Amino acid sequence: MTDRPSILSRLNALPKRKIARWGAVGYVVVVIAGAFIGAEIALRSKTKWVKGTFVPVGRRGNSVYLPASPETLSKGVIGMVPIAPNRGHALLGEAKLAGTLVRREILRERGRIPDGSVAWASTFVYNGTPAQLGVPFEPTVVHTDVGDMPAWFIPQLHGAGAAEKGDAIAIVIHGHGGQRAQALRMLPTLMESGVASLFVTFRNAYGAPRTGKGYLSLGDQEAEDVLHALAWAKERGFKRAVLYGFSMGGNIALCAVQRQDRWPIPVTGVILDCPALEWRDVMFSQGERYGLPRFLARPVARLTELIVTRRSGQNFDTVDQLAAAPKFTLPMLLFHGTRDRTIPVRQSDKLAALRPDLVEYHRVEGAKHIRCWNISPKEYDGALLRFIEKVLLGVKGG
Known part of the structure; x- marks a missing residue:
């Protein structure tokens, strides 16, 4: 009986040109498929459920x-x-x-x-509304030019801190595919600081109005909804605000910061938790996360950018917050975890290095994406309290 040739020997017998052609086809298929999947995730990512x-x-x-x-x-x-x-x-x-x-x-x-x-x-700790913490709140909406955005309003506590900051509010912004409940971990500390809070959402997120084809703009157009949230705060009698953004919510906050001429009330500081600062780098990082070698991850990221731009008109320069860093003037409190596989920590490292005059940076060892609080709640809450005190104490409402 004759031994059958092994798969390896069969492959070795194939002409080198044929192998090269099939390798090239495989490369192109991976790049195109990865780019279309990446573009779809970037443009439409929302879920009803908090991860758990x-x-x-x-x-x-x-x-x-x-x-x-x-x-x-x-x-x-x-x-x-x-x-x-x-x-x-x-x-x-x-x-x-x-x-x-x-x-x-x-x-x-x-x-x-x-x-x-x-x-x-x-790890997100809560999956409901502020009532899950026993905190009274008001379900409300923020009126915008594209519809009403659901929001939770939590009034400030009564007491000495509240008396000093009774005209101040924190606008809390969730991230890409996220929900307002993900920030409830920080609500007790926001209340202790003496400020009111407005937990907002934005166009094309879960439960919010859809615009056009339902595409996200990675921070650009969503910033308009934050400006409307500031207008909501002004109508309620608030005279100053801090912005608090998680993941893509950090990019949204920084886009809103750059529209200072349109602020309904002054913004005195920005809090960023694992912010998405440069989307091209995020797309490259995601390719590596899912096992693509660098020589594949780079073209996949580049093609993803081109597909997103073609489908939605996205301008990636507009949401490049690292390029915009020289323009920033507000103090920032920045948290980022070293085990973040969604937004690479190197982005926050770079922002902190570019603007050490503005950024108070907490690089949290071992923390995953927007889980910095979980690693050391006391340290996180302490930094949050001190920052709010710094940017609001003695600021007069206009």
Whole structure:
């Protein structure tokens, strides 16, 4: 019986030109497919749900035991919300392995999460409205030229801090495919600072009005909705504001900052959490994240840019905040995690290096995308409080 030739020997027998042609075809297919997928994600990314995982809960006293998963094993603090018929919410401390399970201690609890219940666990901590924290709020809308944008208004607390900052409001802006609930982790500290808060959304995000084909503009047109949010604040009697942007929300905030001549009220500072500062670099980074070698990631990123521009008219220079850095005049508080695989930390490194006169930079070791708070809530909250105090103390409303 004759041995059949191996696959390797068959390949070696193929003409080199044929192999080269098939390699070239494969290269082109990967570049084109990757670019079209990347463009679709860039232009339309929204989801109804806050990212998390559903888990069965074992409880012994103040300890909970959860199945191991990327979410339950994440570094730092996570949140847990039981599904019906149970009610409540818990803040859980650092993960520790207990055999095949993950043990976390309950740091804070509202209601009661019983043993044997099923719960949603997430590094975003909350998945509802401010009511989930026991905080009174007003569901409202921000009127814009393209429709009404849903928002949550949280009035300032009464007290000495509020008396000093009673005319100030924080405009909180979620990111690409994000939800307002992702910033609820920071709400207690915003309230403690004495400012009111308006958690906004923007055109073509989940629950907001759709414009045209529903394409996002990566910060450019969405900044118009933030200007309208400032107008909403002015109508409510506020005289000054800080902008607080997460991921793409940071780019939106910086686009709004550059339209100072159209501010309805003064903006005195900007808070940025893992901001998307330069989208070409983000697209290149995403190619690498999903396993493309650099020689493929670069052409995929370039073609993605061309497709996005062709489909939506996007001007990538308009949303390049690193190029715009010399124009900035406002103080900034900047957080970015070293394990961020969505927006590379090198972007924030560069902004901090370009404008050390304006930027207070907290480079958080081990933090994933917009999870800097989770690694060290005390340090994050302390920096947030000090920054708000700095940019609002003694500023007179106009």
